[in-house]
Amino acid sequence: MKNSKINAKDLILNVASEIFSRFGVFKTSIDQIARESHKSKSSIYYHFKNKDEIFKSVVEKEIEQLEDEIRKSINNQDTMKGKLKSYIITRMKSLRELENIYAALTEDYLTHYDFIKHIRKIYYKNELEIIRNILETGIKKGIFIVTDIDSTALAIVIALKGFEHSLVLRNYTTKLETTIDIFLDILFNGLNKKLKENISSQ
Amino acid sequence: MKNSKINAKDLILNVASEIFSRFGVFKTSIDQIARESHKSKSSIYYHFKNKDEIFKSVVEKEIEQLEDEIRKSINNQDTMKGKLKSYIITRMKSLRELENIYAALTEDYLTHYDFIKHIRKIYYKNELEIIRNILETGIKKGIFIVTDIDSTALAIVIALKGFEHSLVLRNYTTKLETTIDIFLDILFNGLNKKLKENISSQ
Amino acid sequence: MKNSKINAKDLILNVASEIFSRFGVFKTSIDQIARESHKSKSSIYYHFKNKDEIFKSVVEKEIEQLEDEIRKSINNQDTMKGKLKSYIITRMKSLRELENIYAALTEDYLTHYDFIKHIRKIYYKNELEIIRNILETGIKKGIFIVTDIDSTALAIVIALKGFEHSLVLRNYTTKLETTIDIFLDILFNGLNKKLKENISSQ
Amino acid sequence: MKNSKINAKDLILNVASEIFSRFGVFKTSIDQIARESHKSKSSIYYHFKNKDEIFKSVVEKEIEQLEDEIRKSINNQDTMKGKLKSYIITRMKSLRELENIYAALTEDYLTHYDFIKHIRKIYYKNELEIIRNILETGIKKGIFIVTDIDSTALAIVIALKGFEHSLVLRNYTTKLETTIDIFLDILFNGLNKKLKENISSQ
DNA sequence: AATGAATGAGGATTCATTCAT
DNA sequence: CATGAATGAATCCTCATTCAT
Numbered sequence: 042m043k044n045s046k047i048n049a050k051d052l053i054l055n056v057a058s059e060i061f062s063r064f065g066v067f068k069t070s071i072d073q074i075a076r077e078s079h080k081s082k083s084s085i086y087y088h089f090k091n092k093d094e095i096f097k098s099v100v101e102k103e104i105e106q107l108e109d110e111i112r113k114s115i116n117n118q119d120t121m122k123g124k125l126k127s128y129i130i131t132r133m134k135s136l137r138e139l140e141n142i143y144a145a146l147t148e149d150y151l152t153h154y155d156f157i158k159h160i161r162k163i164y165y166k167n168e169l170e171i172i173r174n175i176l177e178t179g180i181k182k183g184i185f186i187v188t189d190i191d192s193t194a195l196a197i198v199i200a201l202k203g204f205e206h207s208l209v210l211r212n213y214t215t216k217l218e219t220t221i222d223i224f225l226d227i228l229f230n231g232l233n234k235k236l237k238e239n240i241s242s243q
Numbered sequence: 244m245k246n247s248k249i250n251a252k253d254l255i256l257n258v259a260s261e262i263f264s265r266f267g268v269f270k271t272s273i274d275q276i277a278r279e280s281h282k283s284k285s286s287i288y289y290h291f292k293n294k295d296e297i298f299k300s301v302v303e304k305e306i307e308q309l310e311d312e313i314r315k316s317i318n319n320q321d322t323m324k325g326k327l328k329s330y331i332i333t334r335m336k337s338l339r340e341l342e343n344i345y346a347a348l349t350e351d352y353l354t355h356y357d358f359i360k361h362i363r364k365i366y367y368k369n370e371l372e373i374i375r376n377i378l379e380t381g382i383k384k385g386i387f388i389v390t391d392i393d394s395t396a397l398a399i400v401i402a403l404k405g406f407e408h409s410l411v412l413r414n415y416t417t418k419l420e421t422t423i424d425i426f427l428d429i430l431f432n433g434l435n436k437k438l439k440e441n442i443s444s445q
Numbered sequence: 446m447k448n449s450k451i452n453a454k455d456l457i458l459n460v461a462s463e464i465f466s467r468f469g470v471f472k473t474s475i476d477q478i479a480r481e482s483h484k485s486k487s488s489i490y491y492h493f494k495n496k497d498e499i500f501k502s503v504v505e506k507e508i509e510q511l512e513d514e515i516r517k518s519i520n521n522q523d524t525m526k527g528k529l530k531s532y533i534i535t536r537m538k539s540l541r542e543l544e545n546i547y548a549a550l551t552e553d554y555l556t557h558y559d560f561i562k563h564i565r566k567i568y569y570k571n572e573l574e575i576i577r578n579i580l581e582t583g584i585k586k587g588i589f590i591v592t593d594i595d596s597t598a599l600a601i602v603i604a605l606k607g608f609e610h611s612l613v614l615r616n617y618t619t620k621l622e623t624t625i626d627i628f629l630d631i632l633f634n635g636l637n638k639k640l641k642e643n644i645s646s647q
Numbered sequence: 648m649k650n651s652k653i654n655a656k657d658l659i660l661n662v663a664s665e666i667f668s669r670f671g672v673f674k675t676s677i678d679q680i681a682r683e684s685h686k687s688k689s690s691i692y693y694h695f696k697n698k699d700e701i702f703k704s705v706v707e708k709e710i711e712q713l714e715d716e717i718r719k720s721i722n723n724q725d726t727m728k729g730k731l732k733s734y735i736i737t738r739m740k741s742l743r744e745l746e747n748i749y750a751a752l753t754e755d756y757l758t759h760y761d762f763i764k765h766i767r768k769i770y771y772k773n774e775l776e777i778i779r780n781i782l783e784t785g786i787k788k789g790i791f792i793v794t795d796i797d798s799t800a801l802a803i804v805i806a807l808k809g810f811e812h813s814l815v816l817r818n819y820t821t822k823l824e825t826t827i828d829i830f831l832d833i834l835f836n837g838l839n840k841k842l843k844e845n846i847s848s849q
Numbered sequence: 850a851a852t853g854a855a856t857g858a859g860g861a862t863t864c865a866t867t868c869a870t
Numbered sequence: 871c872a873t874g875a876a877t878g879a880a881t882c883c884t885c886a887t888t889c890a891t
Contacts, residue, residue, distance in 0.1 A: 049854075067269050070881060081856045086883065088854090189425065196426040203404030223391065224398040231429030251871080272864060283873045285867085290871095294865070453850080471673050474885060485852045487888085492850090496886070593829065600830040606809030627795065628802040631837030655875075676860055687877045692862065694875090 050088045053078050058099045062140035066096050096141075097156055103139040104160060108167070110135050115171070121179050126225055128171060129201060130218075136205055143205065168198050176232075185232040197228065252290045255280050260301045264342035268298050298347075299358055305341040306362060310369065312337050317373065323381045328427055330373060331403060332420075338407055345407065370400050378434075387434040399430070454492045457482050462503045466544035470500050500549075501560055507543040508564060512571065514539050519575070525583045530629055532575060533605060534622075540609055547609065572602050580636075589636040601632065656694045659684050664705045668746035672702050702751075703762055709745040710766060714773070716741050721777070727785050732831055734777060735807060736824075742811055749811065774804045782838075791838040803834065 047055075056078040060069050071092055075082040089095045114131035118124040136143045145157050146164060172194040179185035187193050204221065258280040262271050273294060277284040291297045316333035320326040338345045347359055348366065374396040381387035389395050406423060451459075460482040464473050475496060479486040493499045518535035522528045540547050549561050576598040583589035591597045608625060653661075662684040666675050677698060681688040695701045720737035724730040742749045751763050752770060778800040785791035793799050810827065 065269075067267075071883085072881070082882090083856050083858095083884085084854075087856085092882075192422055192425050193429070196422045196429065199405040199409050199422060200402035200426060201405060202408045203401040203406070206404045206408060207401045219391075219394055220398045220401065223394050224402060227395070227398065227430060227433030229433070230435070231431070231433030233432070273866085274864070284865090285873050285875095286871080288866070289873085469673075471671075475887085476885070486886090487852050487854095488850080490887070491852085593825075596826055596829050597833070600826045600833065603809040603813045603826065604806035604830060606812045607805040607807060608809070610808045610812060611805050624798055624802045624805060627798050628806060631799070631802065632833060633837070635833030635835070635837030677862085678860070688861090689863085689877050689879095690875075693877085698861070 049080070049084075053080065053085060053088055053095070054098055054102060057095050058103065058141055061096065061099060062144070065144060066092075093154070096154075099141050100145050100157070100160065103142045104164070107132075107135045107139055107142060111171075121175060121182075121184060122225060122229060125172075125175055125228075126221065128175075129204060129221055129225075132201075133205055133217075165198070168201075169194050172197050179232070187232060193232075200224075251282070251286070255282065255287060255290055255297070256300055256304060259297050260305065260343055263298065263301060264340075264346070267346055268343075302344050302347055302359075302362065305344050306366070309334075309337045309341055309344065313373070323377060323384075323386060324427060324431060326377055327374075327430075328423065330377075331406060331423055331427075334403075335407055367400070370403075371396050374399050381434070389434060395434075402426075453484070453488070457484065457489060457492055457499070458502055458506060461499050462507065462545055465500065465503060466542075466548070469548055470545075475499075504546055504549055504561075504564065507546050508568070511536075511539050511543055511546065515575070525579060525586070525588060526629060526633060528579055529632075530625065532579075533608065533625055533629075536605075537609055569602070572605075573598050576601050583636070591636060597636075604628075655686070655690075659686065659691060659694055659701070660704055660708060663701050664709065664747055667702065667705060668750065671750060672698075699760070702747075702760075705747050706751050706763070706766065709748045710770070713738075713741050713745055713748060717777075727781060727788075727790060728831060728835060730781055731834075732827065734781075735810065735827055735831075738807075739811060739823075771804070774807075775800050778803050785838065793838060799838075806830075 053074065057069070057074050060073055060077060064073075071082055071085055074095070075085050078085075085095070089098065111128065111131055114127045115124050118127045142160075145154075146161055169191075173190060176185060176187055176190055176194055180187060180190075204217075204224070207217065255276065259271075259276045262275055262279060266275075273284055273287055276297070277287050280287075287297070291300070313330065313333050316329045317326050320329045344362075348363055371393075375392060378387060378389055378392055378396055378399075382389055382392075406419075406426075409419065457478065461473075461478045464477055464481060468477075475486055475489055478499070479489050482489075489499070493502070515532065515535055518531045519528050522531045546564075549564070573595075577594060580589060580591055580594055580598055580601075584591055584594075608621070608628070611621065659680065663675070663680045666679055666683060670679075677688055677691055680701070681691050684691075691701070695704065717734065717737055720733045721730050724733045748766075751760075752767055775797075779796060782791060782793055782796055782800055782803075786793055786796075810823075810830070813823065
């Protein structure tokens with residue numbers, strides 16, 4: 042009589058999450074959320090102070106899931122390239138489902154949400170950290186040659202954003218894995234130790 | 244009697260463009276456009292059928308400017324790296340001003356605008372074309388070694404998106420130019436002919 | 446087991462009273478009362494049928510306290526002026542705390558509460574009665590000369606309202622006691638027997 | 648075709664004024680104003696920024712009328728008593744119609760409106776000024792004897808508030824004029840020069 | 850005796866759009 | 871060309887009240 046039911050708050054959160062990612066936060070009305078969760082508008086307000094609070098809860102929930110999945114996927118790989126690739130792919134697949142965070146991290150006009158600013162900062166720090174680690178391990182192993190680790194990590198992180206972006210916009214969906222492979226090849230070549238001497242601006 | 248005045252329609256378009264990029268299409272009201280262009284709301288409706296029509300006009304106008312600037316900037320460069328770098332920088336600088344399109348091309352929830360879909364297609368095709376040209380020239384000159392030109396071009400275009408993205412979100416603003424340099428270095432190394440043999444998955 | 450605790454009903458009443466006087470009946474929500482009495486909203490409804498009932502109870506409770514205090518304060522004085530002054534001061538001080546009633550008796554738009562109408566009648570009757578008594582005693586003692594006792598009592602009661610009013614609005618707070626003194630001087634002079642002949646409309 | 652119509656803004660103001668005085672500002676909804684002025688809710692918002700703005704406009708309009716009428720009525724009287732009485736009566740009659748201001752000047756919870764605070768200050772200053780003038784003229788003519796003019800003026804102004812109050816609450820309506828007469832008698836006696844010596848606290 | 854959950858009815862405000870002039 | 875006036879439809883949010891437990 043009670044265990045088969047999903048908590049009302051969670052139900053609302055799930056519905057909201059789904060609608061947010063379909064239409065964006067601004068274009069989603071509380072009415073819509075109420076309708077699709079089969080609650081009254083005021084019920085929504087019973088559980089959440091206001092729209093922002095709903096959005097906040099949705100994002101917080103998703104960010105946890107994301108970090109979990111990424112952590113796992115990296116640990117499951119041994120080679121450098123494997124780790125990096127796994128990282129990129131997992132991140133993308135997760136983001137495909139957690140489009141809310143993606144929006145939160147992407148859409149400029151969400152900047153005024155303070156908690157979004159906060160999440161962004163942590164999120165980027167995490168990403169940089171992960172890439173830095175991979176780079177450092179590569180250097181130690183004598184595979185990579187990198188002068189400015191921080192800037193290089195940054196460059197890679199930024200470039201990877203482009204892939205997420207394409208993913209969420211669902212362009213090029215078919216070839217995306219191939220494209221990632223090619224990108225990683227270029228990247229690894231570019232970092233490879235046995236080169237790095239006879240290159241000049243051509 | 245008429246040449247000293249800016250066409251009313253253009254005035255509105257300019258104002259709208261500016262506001263759209265500050266607040267996003269959705270959060271911009273006709274009222275706001277009317278107020279800031281010193282016209283009455285009904286005046287706006289005299290010139291444009293509705294809000295969508297304004298947005299459409301704004302985007303069309305800006306996309307032309309963007310392509311113009313990019314074309315010029317590439318032609319002004321001789322070296323491969325110069326062309327690529329010039330392309331990236333110009334594109335970014337233009338996008339900073341033309342954040343409208345950027346938003347339009349990015350914000351997923353605008354997908355239902357048919358003309359946005361249309362513009363996206365053309366826009367990506369253009370980008371791919373530009374990168375392809377650069378790659379092909381590099382190959383012909385014996386500088387680059389590339390197996391699958393299309394996929395490589397795609398990988399690069401996508402990675403570049405990450406940079407635009409960072410730009411618009413105004414993260415990492417200080418180091419961005421350095422970061423681009425480093426990225427281009429990796430890229431050129433990665434494509435360089437004199438390597439491309441002794442790399443395996445490490 | 447029960448004597449150390451304040452009755453829940455009374456607790457609610459006290460809290461409600463305090464909030465009502467801070468914000469007025471209309472602007473006070475049941476939620477607010479619930480929150481500040483550390484009860485659930487439904488708990489409030491367990492004890493009281495509805496908001497009106499709460500208000501009613503609050504006012505009834507306070508009106509009793511008020512009358513009590515006034516009765517005592519008058520009995521503690523011997524002279525006419527002493528009684529009158531004591532009456533005014535006590536009434537004011539009490540009203541400051543029982544601003545609820547004051548609001549109830551003042552706010553015109555509460556007129557539709559039948560019980561407020563009822564209380565008003567009684568309340569004014571009481572006041573008139575008190576002033577009448579003072580006047581009659583004064584006349585008997587040969588101090589006052591009054592033609593129409595009822596109308597005079599009424600005039601005084603009404604004038605005193607002005608003082609309450611100022612008190613509640615917290616204007617002139619500093620000089621108020623002095624002002625009351627002066628008013629009483631004028632009043633006593635005006636009623637004094639040894640005059641009352643050579644005044645004409647000047 | 649156009650001169651027979653009342654300005655829409657004024658129409659709304661009139662209707663609002665009337666409803667405000669019947670139900671108070673808080674209990675009046677924009678919907679109600681819209682309905683009774685036969686406009687759409689949004690029409691109301693076309694003419695006024697928000698509810699507060701309507702209230703503000705209503706009060707400002709009425710305060711002007713009030714001051715006008717009072718000025719005139721005083722000038723039409725020669726004797727002291729005549730002036731005072733005329734002042735009181737006019738003020739009351741006007742307030743009966745301009746119940747909005749009355750509410751605004753009376754209801755404590757309106758204090759947060761800055762413009763109300765402002766009006767209140769000016770309004771009280773005006774009243775004090777008028778009474779002071781009357782007192783000073785009386786003193787100069789050798790009719791009154793007053794030690795502390797300011798405090799006396801204040802005492803009278805405050806006492807008069809009681810009458811307004813009774814008026815607006817529509818208590819004692821029948822006898823009110825008589826009551827005012829009696830009050831003025833007491834007042835004039837109390838201030839009369841030929842007394843003021845042999846009074847002690849009785 | 851108490852309360853968590855839910856809700857209908859309202860209420861303020863915004864906004865794209867229409868229309869007569 | 872231009873605009874003042876008007877409005878329907880949405881939208882966020884509040885609140886008194888009910889009910890099952």
